[in-house]
Amino acid sequence: MTLNVIQAFSIVLLILALGEFVSTKTKAFVPSVFVSAVLFLVGYWTILPADIVTQSSFAKPIVYLSMYLLLTHMGTLMNLKELLGQWRTVLIALSGIAGICLMTLTIGKLFFGWHTVVAATPPLTGGVVASILMSTAAADRGLTAVAVLATAMYVMQGFFGYPITAFMLKKEAKRLVDKYRNGEVAAVNNPASSVEAEDSRFRIFSPLPAKYQTTYAILLKLGLVAMLAVAVAPFLHLNQFVVCLLFGVIGREIGFLEEKALVKANAFGFLMTILMGYIFAGLSKATPAMLAQIVVPLFGIIVLGIFGMAVVSMLLGKLFGYTKEMAFSVAMTSLYGFPADYILTIESAKSMTKTEAEREYVLDEMLPKMLVGGFTTVTIASVIIAGIFVKLI
Template sequence: MTFAWAFTVLVGIYYVSTVINSLTRGRIGTAFTSFVLMLLGFWSGLFPKDIVGISELHGLYSILNLTILIHVGTSFDPKQFKREWRLVVIIIAGILGMAFLVFTVGGAIFGTQVCIAGFPVYLGAVVALNIMHQAAVEAGSMDLAAFVLLIQATQALIGIPLIGTGVRMEGRRLLGLKSDARLKGGPGSVAPETYMADGAPKLIDRLPKRLDNPFLHLLLAAFYGALAELIARYTGALTGGIIGVAVVGIVLGMLLRQLGLISRNPIDRAGLMPVLLFAMITVMRSSLAELSPYTLLEYLVPLLGLFAISAAGMYGAAYLVGRKLGYHKGMIMACVFCCFAGYPLNYQVALENIQLMTEDAEEREYLKNEIVPKIVLGSVLIVSVTSVILAGIFSTML
């Protein structure tokens, strides 16, 4: 197969996957469809095992690896912690609960290595997946590399109904209390956009328009990404790899954004995110060439078992703490299971369920203001931050 056909076929697979994702409103995600199509291509012999190498997508993949951690860091606002400190405590409790059950019960049943590879990916984030997949490949464990892809491909199928159930439970509770004047203007009554906003314009945002173009944002993301790699050489050596490039990149991106030295979501501003995500997801699928039907069946039990254990640990611990802090079970469920379907999918699921619950425009707005901001914050904290930092730490253990 030539470069031209390899590249065309892989773009075609990704396009079909995005269309199915759109038609099913995210219920059958891009990751799942591309996983299945690539697997069928390899098993049928239609695709050569090195189709990804022939397509020469590794160059784009390297660009994403250089810039993505800074990009993720810029999307995080430390003020979110202060605004919803109770939710932060609940989510941390949930993550600790998940970790406890995964590494005790899951470790005893499925083995420690499977749990180490899977735990950060069960918390969500394609960046965490990328880190753990790379670590598994570098460790020579192609089965584990395929396993983490399988986790990510099936997460949304489980996360969407769990988040939807939580939103409906909380929505019914809030509508039942709508007449209570004490709830009006209470905590959480802010539009979801305020959780993603920056407040006053930063230094970078005040640049003259003639100096602001996509290449500026790509340049800054690349420069700071290179700086993060340089810093991580020293922090990694001093901490035994615990504070590696993932942690440094996230923290550096966050600090630089607060200082106004980089825009929020610079890769989006450069217009490259869809193409780079395509490259990343497709390059990671190359490990499926070595995945046999037998190995897939062998990993189905650990996959589903760890999903159940993760969900039980996350929700159980979060529920115990959340009830003490005044949160109800529906809201807790909707927030903590953002690990299985992160932003913007969780945002979309929440809005769809709210639309179905009431025809009254005022009630819909009320539910949106009470529910959606917490879900967005839960996604940012679990998926965008915690999973990536933990992946950076756990990747050194494979």
């Protein structure tokens, strides 16, 4: 079925809006990404064309543009000291992946076989790159069902990750709100002032006068920083999206980029919409026949992996002073990555807070950890693990 661009766009936005509506009504108990994923999946199985997201104009060029700008913008939400202070988060995220591998390669191997767990584990620890590497390797060896499993693992893992993370983040947000309301963090009543004081030590660009902080000017500066990040990434041997995040932090520190740049440019919401629509396009590959063929190993490996992730990440998190909810949430980012980690955190904070000050405090505590966790697992670790596992299949 072929739709015109505004018809396809409206259908995609209707599904995303329904997800938000359910999330708001349930106070994030049912996260919007989960609802939208279910609606897209049912739609693909019934009336929606498989390429409806592409028909809505959310194709790869604009999606990649959105990713570059959004991740550079995310860097403007954190200061350098904050980013460097997240080394515990990185270790907790990596420990969660270690827990996944430990369970799948031992108990999982006994139940489902070596080739199956080797192909399914890297996609479970991260994103689309790991899925492509493992499915291609399995297909090249004539393991068709295993290749399908690697793809389905990437597509379906979010159905477990979204609700579990939402539940954990809501508990963590409630703890932080109670702490704030009890006056335990009264000293942190104006985080913006401390940030500005810290920025001033590195600032080499004078602040752009407010009247010149237009949509065009802010987007231009974000584009220039992202362009530089993409050019430098190969020399740093880092993923270009990770470098965009890092350069966003640096751009804000030196005063070239404004804090919350895309929000000030009034462009954040639309770019997030583009990205979310494109992510759900991957569900068009999860046909009922595919799922029926590999349903037992698919869900079995996911359950084993999550159990291993929970145990190891919570233990290490306790040593580092993280609550079990925060540590598990950081590790769970491997099941979806960005932007779902951002959206789940925002929704949980909104559902548990009443004032802007409370919300800012909760987000300051949770969002950097979730973003860093997502980049550690999905963008970096999963690709490394896939590179190792592809030789084992």
